[in-house]
Amino acid sequence: MAVSRSDSDGDRQRSGIEVRLEKLRRVFAGVVALDELSLTLAPGELVALLGPSGCGKTTALRLVAGLDDVTSGRVLFGGAEVTHLGANRRDVGMVFQAYSLFPHMTAMQNVAFGLSLHKVGAADRKRRAGEMLELVGLSPHAHKYAHQLSGGQQQRVALARALAIQPTVLLLDEPLSALDAKVRSRLRDEIRRVQLEVGITTLFVTHDQEEALAIADRVGVMNKGRLEQLGPPTTIYSRPATAFVAEFVGLTNRLHGEVKAGQVEVRGVRLPLVEPNTSDGPAIALIRPEAVTLASDGDAVGPLTGTVIAVSFLGATSRVSVDLGDQMVLAQMSTADASAHPAGTRVRLTLRPDPVLIARDEKASAEA
Amino acid sequence: MIGARRLKLGVFRLAVFLVMGAFFLVPIGAMFEFSTRGNDLTAPRTLDAWKAIIQVPDLVQAITASLELATITSVAMLVLLVPTMVWVRLRLPALNRIVEFICLLPLTVPAIALVVGMVPLYRWIKINVSDSILMLAFAYLVLVLPYTYRTLDAGLASIDLKTLTEAARSLGAGWGTVILRVVVPNISTAILNACLLSVALVLGEFTFANLLFYENLQVAILYESFVSAGTSIAVAVASLLFAFVVLMILSFVGRPRERVARAEEA
Numbered sequence: 115m116a117v118s119r120s121d122s123d124g125d126r127q128r129s130g131i132e133v134r135l136e137k138l139r140r141v142f143a144g145v146v147a148l149d150e151l152s153l154t155l156a157p158g159e160l161v162a163l164l165g166p167s168g169c170g171k172t173t174a175l176r177l178v179a180g181l182d183d184v185t186s187g188r189v190l191f192g193g194a195e196v197t198h199l200g201a202n203r204r205d206v207g208m209v210f211q212a213y214s215l216f217p218h219m220t221a222m223q224n225v226a227f228g229l230s231l232h233k234v235g236a237a238d239r240k241r242r243a244g245e246m247l248e249l250v251g252l253s254p255h256a257h258k259y260a261h262q263l264s265g266g267q268q269q270r271v272a273l274a275r276a277l278a279i280q281p282t283v284l285l286l287d288e289p290l291s292a293l294d295a296k297v298r299s300r301l302r303d304e305i306r307r308v309q310l311e312v313g314i315t316t317l318f319v320t321h322d323q324e325e326a327l328a329i330a331d332r333v334g335v336m337n338k339g340r341l342e343q344l345g346p347p348t349t350i351y352s353r354p355a356t357a358f359v360a361e362f363v364g365l366t367n368r369l370h371g372e373v374k375a376g377q378v379e380v381r382g383v384r385l386p387l388v389e390p391n392t393s394d395g396p397a398i399a400l401i402r403p404e405a406v407t408l409a410s411d412g413d414a415v416g417p418l419t420g421t422v423i424a425v426s427f428l429g430a431t432s433r434v435s436v437d438l439g440d441q442m443v444l445a446q447m448s449t450a451d452a453s454a455h456p457a458g459t460r461v462r463l464t465l466r467p468d469p470v471l472i473a474r475d476e477k478a479s480a481e482a
Numbered sequence: 483m484i485g486a487r488r489l490k491l492g493v494f495r496l497a498v499f500l501v502m503g504a505f506f507l508v509p510i511g512a513m514f515e516f517s518t519r520g521n522d523l524t525a526p527r528t529l530d531a532w533k534a535i536i537q538v539p540d541l542v543q544a545i546t547a548s549l550e551l552a553t554i555t556s557v558a559m560l561v562l563l564v565p566t567m568v569w570v571r572l573r574l575p576a577l578n579r580i581v582e583f584i585c586l587l588p589l590t591v592p593a594i595a596l597v598v599g600m601v602p603l604y605r606w607i608k609i610n611v612s613d614s615i616l617m618l619a620f621a622y623l624v625l626v627l628p629y630t631y632r633t634l635d636a637g638l639a640s641i642d643l644k645t646l647t648e649a650a651r652s653l654g655a656g657w658g659t660v661i662l663r664v665v666v667p668n669i670s671t672a673i674l675n676a677c678l679l680s681v682a683l684v685l686g687e688f689t690f691a692n693l694l695f696y697e698n699l700q701v702a703i704l705y706e707s708f709v710s711a712g713t714s715i716a717v718a719v720a721s722l723l724f725a726f727v728v729l730m731i732l733s734f735v736g737r738p739r740e741r742v743a744r745a746e747e748a
Contacts, residue, residue, distance in 0.1 A: 179648075179652055181648050181651065200651075201651040201652055202651045202652070202653075202654050202655055203654075204652075205654075206652055207653075208649070208652040210645050210648065210649060212645045213642075213645075214646060214648075216646060216649075216650075216664055216668070217641070217668055218667040218668055218670075227650070227653055227663075228653030228654055231653060231654040231655055231659065272649075275649075275653070276652075276653075279653060279654065285652075
């Protein structure tokens with residue numbers, strides 16, 4: 115049974131529906147690609163699944179799309195189970211990583227293709243396809259073929275095609291990864307604009323943290339088939355739940371230290387821990403570059419002093435690389451502040467006393 | 483410098499074109515000349531041998547049978563190979579090598595050996611199913627497999643089959659729609675080439691038909707040559723011209739994308 119369509123398709127789409135994944139598991143030839151993923155997308159919400167290659171994010175998306183079979187678990191759209199429905203009966207719109215426009219059709223025909231499968235009459239088909247192309251700003255290119263469109267335009271047509279059928283859920287499988295940086299950034303904003311305008315529940319898969327943090331209502335960071343953390347982008351960045359999240363999202367300094375009585379001592383500085391119950395022993399403190407501040411001090415000596423070896427200009431901010439003698443530390447600050455520490459300057463480092471996450475130094479632990 | 487090189491290249495191309503043209507056309511011209519000779523050396527040119535083609539019932543029947551066989555073989559080949567190859571590529575890639583091996587196998591077996599192997603089967607078919615010459619289509623399907631498989635394989639390799647298929651599926655297309663509306667239009671050139679190969683092979687086939695006691699075009703030409711050499715040569719020339727015309731038609735049917743899309747848009 116296909117997911118039912120009500121007469122008020124437009125209304126339903128604008129309010130979006132809840133999408134629930136319950137303990138989704140997928141095993142390929144004994145290898146667990148997805149390990150009991152549970153996730154609920156609120157109506158109209160955009161959730162980004164972020165993670166390195168092979169973490170299971172695309173597998174999760176394909177299971178939601180019905181392009182792959184689950185080993186166990188359930189997928190529910192608006193409370194109705196669709197776990198075993200074929201991809202063609204699941205009522206999802208999908209944009210792929212690879213360019214997926216049908217080469218023998220124009221942009222207009224591509225968008226109208228799904229409508230013809232849903233038995234929409236010729237006149238309505240043409241009107242709706244035109245509206246969708248207008249939504250993505252490609253009306254002037256309606257009669258061009260895929261090979262006559264740029265990569266960004268092709269992905270916008272693919273988005274229009276996916277939305278034209280008024281799907282229950284929109285699935286985006288790294289749709290920007292084949293594009294250059296400028297187009298990627300522009301199209302990312304456009305996808306978000308269209309998603310908000312249509313109000314469709316959307317699952318977005320990417321390995322690009324900047325993309326995920328910029329576009330999503332919530333970000334799910336995945337590792338080895340499991341969801342490590344799910345939360346708003348600001349939480350994911352500023353309060354990572356695990357060492358993996360801290361290291362995967364944003365830049366992180368790894369400073370050797372020692373956990374003692376609920377605190378970690380790093381180069382003579384004691385910092386609070388995110389998890390104060392951590393057992394004592396050697397550890398690596400994970401500290402964001404923006405938690406490191408610098409002060410010029412020509413005669414500075416000590417464990418938290420070093421020499422600036424490079425300043426990377428990033429626009430409003432700059433990243434300063436400091437050599438402590440036995441390791442490098444990154445500090446991020448406003449470009450104006452960074453200009454006070456050109457390469458070669460001796461500096462003293464201060465670590466902001468935020469609660470820090472630690473990663474266990476396996477080698478150090480073994481030696482201890 | 484560049485102009486001189488271009489001129490040399492042009493002259494070389496023209497020379498190759500003329501030599502190859504002569505290679506193909508001189509024998510056909512000689513056959514045509516022979517088929518239009520009168521009864522003796524001094525007799526004027528005549529088209530009697532050509533006119534006789536449609537007056538020999540066995541010949542007409544054989545021509546019709548061969549055309550039917552070419553059509554049936556081409557259609558059966560497409561119906562068998564396209565969905566199989568798509569399915570194997572998408573769902574059972576591990577079987578790809580095995581399917582390829584099976585399809586290419588007839589190429590390594592001499593036609594005579596294939597026929598000897600098929601004799602008992604066809605004896606059974608003639609007794610229990612039908613003694614129609616159209617039953618030869620089964621044998622011809624095996625005969626054309628290696629050539630058509632290679633052509634279709636190249637066509638499928640030239641498109642991103644997985645992504646296009648999944649895109650169509652996610653838009654609501656069933657497997658039939660995926661194959662007919664997405665895969666076939668995108669490998670149309672390969673399909674036309676495969677059809678051309680099977681038509682050419684079937685129209686020129688002699689060994690299977692003769693040894694399995696069927697009378698197709700080539701067998702009929704041989705028999706006719708015992709009665710009238712002129713008419714048999716005229717039929718041979720006509721079949722070559724027919725193959726050429728089919729080739730031209732198929733080339734034009736392989737339309738550019740713009741025209742296909744305009745037709746679909748209408």
